[in-house]
Amino acid sequence: MADVTQNSGPDTRFELIVNFWRHFRTNKGAVAGLIFFLTLVVIALGAAFIAPHSPIEQYRDALLLPPAWQEGGSWSYVLGTDAVGRDLLSRLIYGSQFSLFIGVVVVSVALVVGVCLGLVAGTFGGWVDTIIMRVMDIILAFPSLLLALVLVAILGPSLLNAMIAIAIVQQPYYVRLTRASVMSEMSREYVMAARVSGVGTLRLMFVTVLPNCMAPLIVQAALSFSTAILDAAALGFLGMGAQPPQPEWGTMLAESREFILRAPWVVTFPGVAILSTVLAINLIGDGLRDALDPKLKRS
Amino acid sequence: MALLEIENLTVEFDTVDGRFRALDGVSYSVDPGEVLAVVGESGSGKSVAMLAVMGLLANNGHLWADKLEFEGYDLLTMSAKKRREIIGKDISMIFQEPIASLNPCFTVGAQIDETLKEHTKMSRGERKTRAIELLDSVGMPESAKALKKYPHQMSGGQCQRVMIAMAIACKPKLLIADEPTTALDVTIQKQILDLLLDLQHESGMGLIMITHDMAVVAETADRVVVQYKGKKMEEADVLSLFESPKNPYTKALLSALPENATGDRLPTVSDFHLGDEGAA
Amino acid sequence: MADDIILEARNLVREYRTKEGIFGKEHVNRALKGISFSLERGKTLAVVGESGCGKSTLARILTLIDPATSGELLIEGNPIDISKEKLSKDMRSKVQIVFQNPYGSLNPRQRVGDVLTEPLMINTTMSPAERRDKAMEMLVKVGLGPEHFNRYPHMFSGGQRQRIAIGRALVLNPSLLILDEPVSALDLSVQAQILNLLADLQDEFNLTYLFISHDLSVVRYIADKVMVMYFGEVVEYGTRDEVFGNPQHEYTQTLFNATPQADIAHIKARLAASN
Structure with a gap:
């Protein structure tokens, strides 16, 4: 039944998006994830207006204040304060900026470089392919967080270097994925048809083949967005990522781990923030995979 | 009946x-x-x-x-x-893609054996004899050797023969x-x-x-x-x-056969006012 | 011109070399073992x-995608060897191809309009407006309409896609069209429409066809000359009537006997034999 015709199919790009949304919508988890993620984006963009306090200002008279609903809490610090009297809610709100920024930068760098390397490897094959793929295998042979740590140790601990390190660690997945889809697309007849009509190699790579390889890459990008946030938090926790007093979630965890018994909220809220963001993005990724997978589309 | x-x-x-x-x-x-x-x-x-x-x-x-x-x-x-x-x-069935219809992980012999095991009470030795017999009956050359082969080691025609052998293994009605x-x-x-x-x-x-x-x-x-x-x-x-x-549709189909062509053009189904090519 | 030969192949050989591992012995697989033929303008x-049998390998060589290992290929009298010199845009336009599977031969992310204008953009100096006009004209020629210009391939049926593929092949005004099983993947009724379209276009543009097929009933309908290939060799080559009327080679006879027939006399003979 695969070749039932759709003469009433979508006509414009807009309708294609509408069509995509209809498939995406069927996955309730993905929609919930998307709503959470969009809220987070709004919070990050409007942090300056939403946050009740400055993220780095220290209120010396309100050290380790519990959340408002607990005994001794105050409504001026809704989620309480940390060991030096900074408002947790404001720090979490500003922290979302870091997380999203890290995700966007890491994914863009890894995607662009990975796609280019994968395209080259898949198109030319031979020794070019061998060199690129062996280098990627070497990167994959290291435990990813360890490799990121080593890279940061060499480059020096800062948020920028952490992002570069994470992007390098994530690189091989994009290269492999791109290369595999390029190789399977290259053997299809429309590629040969393009060559018969005189399409050159560069155009063949980027205009003819690449758009047809995008679906798995988009899914991978969504999933590695969350990995990037997680890795950045881990590096921050180990003191190799964002440096205090930057309100990065992982760094916040690290700063407050000694209070885990005395003031559990200081550790809990950044942890919950990381968990729920990563979960939401993973749900979106799953939804994207379902909606973009042509095999499932027919059912 | x-x-x-x-x-x-x-x-x-x-x-x-x-x-x-x-x-x-x-x-x-x-x-x-x-x-x-x-x-x-x-x-x-x-x-x-x-x-x-x-x-x-x-x-x-x-x-x-x-x-x-x-x-x-x-x-x-x-x-x-x-x-x-x-x-x-x-009732048994054979499909269009013979190579895809066979499980690539098992030998032909194992797959025929499984069908026999499922539906008959034969012993192991009897099943093997029967499998060879079946492959002989579908015209498979060197049937005893073929039992040990994997689907990818055979041509499409041979795979279809194996599929037929499996289909007739239990003497379907x-x-x-x-x-x-x-x-x-x-x-x-x-x-x-x-x-x-x-x-x-x-x-x-x-x-x-x-x-x-x-x-x-x-x-x-x-x-x-x-x-x-x-x-x-x-x-x-x-x-x-x-x-x-x-x-009219049957007429159209038959006249669209190239060997039935009279003159320069082939009549098409749409010449019989049955709808458009969208039916394809 | 009296002998208007579009395509001539002289002793074409194509070998594939494969190695088992790095130190393994090299295997030479001869896909084509010396193919020679010539093709006049306007014929099929x-x-x-x-x-x-090597017919797809032959198609790749004739469409100037792969070079032949040895032998000569002449298009309109000019020898061509793509392993030695870069192909001119003019030559590129001379030979075009239509594939078997209309679902695989169109880029799913390319609108029909772009499918038809891309060859023009690459091979000609036409302005975007001229390209658009030419593509529209071609769309009508292959039996589709201007309203299809902005649609994506997945909105079309198999037959319509094959029309688009034919349009793409013809938009550069080629003189030779390689048709690689163009109707094998289509339903019978659509097959008839596409065969009619090909016949019309051949008359209109004085096109030369090289029609690759396994279906003898289609071949008998469309061909002027027939070449039967078996394991990389030509075993039979002659006019349609010669080959169908009096096949010489054993393999050709086997092929004819194996082809199922739908005529009534044949059915009667079969029914009589089984009773």
Whole structure:
């Protein structure tokens, strides 16, 4: 039944998006994830207006204040304060900026470089392919967080270097994925048809083949967005990522781990923030995979 | 009594774009020892009825029928257990893609053995003898060696022979062949069709040939059912169908055959005012 | 011109070399073992054979995608060797191809309009407006309408897609069209429409066809000359009437006998034999 015709199919790009949304919508988890993620984006963009306090200002008279609903809490610090009297809610709100920024930068760098390397490897094959793929295998042979740590140790601990390190660690997945889809697309007849009509190699790579390889890459990008946030938090926790007093979630965890018994909220809220963001993005990724997978589309 | 009787069978599938009616009130029957060809183009629903009989409709499929009986057993109300006993033993099916229909992880011998184990009480040694016997009967060269081969080590024609061997392993009363030769070369197609007809002749089983190829119909069938867009257009014995087709669609199909071409142009289905190419 | 030969092949050989591992022995697989033929303008040569006979390899060489290992290829009298010199845009336009599977031969992310204008953009100096006009004209020629210009391939049926593929092949005004099983994947009724379209276009543009097929009934309908291939060799080559009327080679006879026939006399003979 695969070749039932759709003469009433979508006509414009807009309708294609509408069509995509209809498939995406069927996955309730993905929609919930998307709503959470969009809220987070709004919070990050409007942090300056939403946050009740400055993220780095220290209120010396309100050290380790519990959340408002607990005994001794105050409504001026809704989620309480940390060991030096900074408002947790404001720090979490500003922290979302870091997380999203890290995700966007890491994914863009890894995607662009990975796609280019994968395209080259898949198109030319031979020794070019061998060199690129062996280098990627070497990167994959290291435990990813360890490799990121080593890279940061060499480059020096800062948020920028952490992002570069994470992007390098994530690189091989994009290269492999791109290369595999390029190789399977290259053997299809429309590629040969393009060559018969005189399409050159560069155009063949980027205009003819690449758009047809995008679906798995988009899914991978969504999933590695969350990995990037997680890795950045881990590096921050180990003191190799964002440096205090930057309100990065992982760094916040690290700063407050000694209070885990005395003031559990200081550790809990950044942890919950990381968990729920990563979960939401993973749900979106799953939804994207379902909606973009042509095999499932027919059912 | 007819072997298989289908009366007013309708099948619908749920899709994202709503319900899709693949089969619309189709009736036909097969007698023992008869070759029935179900012919139609893509989208005609020619395979759907057989999938319904085999209980192989996907989860999104729904079916209604006035009657769906095999040897007097009602397939509509039958328990899943009883159905499993019949299917694979009394009714078996072969498919278009022989290489894809075999499990690539197991040898041919293991796959035939499994079919025999499932439906007979033979001992291990008997099963092996029977497997070799079966491969011999489908004309497989070096049948004892072939048992140890994996599907990828054989050609498409050989894989189809193995599929047929598995299908006839339990001496089925009805064999359904869904486009059994479409993926094969002409000379291999001839061999496989001859094999199927010989087996059918010897065992007296009913054979349903699902195909899009009128020439294959002409070479094999006793009786023909023509389908178009989920509806039965015509049912006739093979000679009268080719000699004097009643239905305009059948006429159109026959005149579109290049070997029937008279003059410079081939008549097309649209010349018979049946709708547009979108039906393809 | 009296002998207007579009395409001439002289002793074409194509070898594939494969190695088992780094130190393994090299295997030479000869896909084509010396193919020679010539093709006049406006005629149709059918190449018949079963899988593995080398017809797809031949198509790749004739469409100037792969070079031949040895032998000569002449297009309109000019020798061409793509392993030595870069192909001119003019030559590129001379030979075009239509594939078997209309679902695989169109880029799913390319609108029909872009499918038709891309060859013009690459090979000609036309302005975007001229390209658009030419593509529209071609769309109408192959039996589709201007309203299809902005649609994506998945909105079309198999037959309509094959029309688009034919349009793409013809938009550069080629003189030779390689048709690689162009109707094998289509339903019978659509097959008839496409064969009619090909016949019309051949008359209109004085096109030369090289028609690769395994279906003898189609070949008999469309071909002027027939070439039967078997394991990389030409075993039979002649006019349609010669080949169908009096096949010389054993393999050709086997092929003819194996082809199922739909005529009434044949059915009667079969029914009589089984009773």
